[in-house]
Every structure is written in C-alpha cells, then in structure tokens.
Amino acid sequence: RAHWRNDRVAILLLGGTGLVDFRLRVAQSHFRNDLTPSHWSHVALLGQGEAKALVTAPLYEISLMPAEGFGFPPASNGVQRTVLGRYADPKSFPNIAILYLPASVTPKKLMDTLEQFQQQRIVLDAVQLLLAWLGYVWGAGRTGNPLLDGMGIPSAAMLETVTGAEGFDLTPGLESRASCPEAIWQSARWWHDYHKENKEGAITGAFCTTHYLPT
Numbered sequence: 001r002a003h004w005r006n007d008r009v010a011i012l013l014l015g016g017t018g019l020v021d022f023r024l025r026v027a028q029s030h031f032r033n034d035l036t037p038s039h040w041s042h043v044a045l046l047g048q049g050e051a052k053a054l055v056t057a058p059l060y061e062i063s064l065m066p067a068e069g070f071g072f073p074p075a076s077n078g079v080q081r082t083v084l085g086r087y088a089d090p091k092s093f094p095n096i097a098i099l100y101l102p103a104s105v106t107p108k109k110l111m112d113t114l115e116q117f118q119q120q121r122i123v124l125d126a127v128q129l130l131l132a133w134l135g136y137v138w139g140a141g142r143t144g145n146p147l148l149d150g151m152g153i154p155s156a157a158m159l160e161t162v163t164g165a166e167g168f169d170l171t172p173g174l175e176s177r178a179s180c181p182e183a184i185w186q187s188a189r190w191w192h193d194y195h196k197e198n199k200e201g202a203i204t205g206a207f208c209t210t211h212y213l214p215t
Contacts, residue, residue, distance in 0.1 A: 015095025040181035055085035062154035078126035102201025
C-alpha cells in the first residue's frame, strides 16, 4: 500500500509458482543473458481505485488461467477484468512488482485506449496469441514456444499495444506483438536513459523477487 499511487498508470508484474507459471517463466529464458528462467509469469494493468480498497482494485489482463473462465474471448479481444486480491497469496505469487509509467501517459486516456483495443482485433489479435500460448502451456501436440515465433504473452502484448497508442514505448526495440513480462521488466530496469532522451520520463516503482526457479 505504501507504493500505491492513483495518479499514474500502474503495471503489475507477477511471478507465480504454479505449473502454468513455471512454463511461462522458463519460456522467457532466452530474453535473459544468463538463460535462466524469468522472475515473472504474468503482467496486468492496475485500474483506478481507493487505497483503502486495494484488494478490490480492478485489474485488466489476459490471463491463461482466468478466475471466471474464458467465456467468449473474441467479444473482448481476450481482455478480462478481475481484482487485485486474486493475486494476494504470497505463496502462489511470491514475486511482485508495481511499475509506474511517466505522467505523460494518463490513466484516463489509457483506459479509453484499452476500451478501443477490445473492439479492434485488427490492431492486435490477442485471441490468436491466447490460443497459441494455451497450446504451449498445456503441452498440446508439438506446440513449441510461441516467443520463438514472435508471438508474445497475451497480457504483455496487450499492454504494449495500448501504451504504444498513447505514445509510450514500453519495450524499445521490441515489436508489441512479441512482448512478454520479462521484456517489460528489462525495460524498466535498463532503459532509463532512452526514455529520458525521448523526453518520455522513466518507469519507476518497487519490486520483490524472492522466488527463483532451480536451474
């Protein structure tokens, strides 16, 4: 709660311990110079809410394990709404980070863009990404790692697309469609100078990464 800010766009990074989380963390290994599994398995957009109701703050994501089921993803381009409290268990999600985008990206405009994203699959077909990643994490047939084919993890690709539409390059040099939580993490840690040179402002925030996967 000490890091809760209601005046900035906030992105939540999560690293889970479940089997699907494991598959996602290992899949991102080639984004790391030491080829070890990522700290992160999921990323979501934190909506606006009062600090006193943090656990019920809205969260916008494209999860591979939605709490309420998938429903009919094409109707919303895969976007799901849940609450922050869903990820409150530190045993299931020991790694957590909250990243704030610079003030030039306003929460209201970004939410408007997210609404448009749900109606414009022609910009980014998140349903296609969702199907590709479900095949991978479920081990369906000979499905390979979608990242190696330039198909990003759906929730990360969604965030890349909507922030890009508002003029902020979340992961410089990487195509929006190919994004993943690890790429967003690397950008937040190492691309400060780039954002300053482009007068965008750096990503700020706080994190805790206590859980490592054995290598």
